[in-house]
Amino acid sequence: MVKIDKEKCIGCGLCASVCPDGFEMKDGKAEVKKAEACSKDAAEACPVEAINL
Numbered sequence: 001m002v003k004i005d006k007e008k009c010i011g012c013g014l015c016a017s018v019c020p021d022g023f024e025m026k027d028g029k030a031e032v033k034k035a036e037a038c039s040k041d042a043a044e045a046c047p048v049e050a051i052n053l
């Protein structure tokens with residue numbers, strides 16, 4: 001299950017760019033849409049390691 005630590009998220013939008021099927025931006029923070037193969041890539045791309053798989 002993919003989770004975002006909203007305290008850590010700085011709203012950079014990278015996860016939604018890297019993995020648009022897995023993440024979307026809402027009110028300046030990332031939200032999980034669903035687990036996708038690219039969720040892992042987004043987690044690795046996140047500059048503040050806010051995405052937990």
Ligand code: SF4
Pocket residue numbers: 004008009010011012013014015016029030045046047048049050051
């Ligand atoms: S990549 Fe990380 S910091 Fe950037 S919007 Fe996604 S969860 Fe937030």
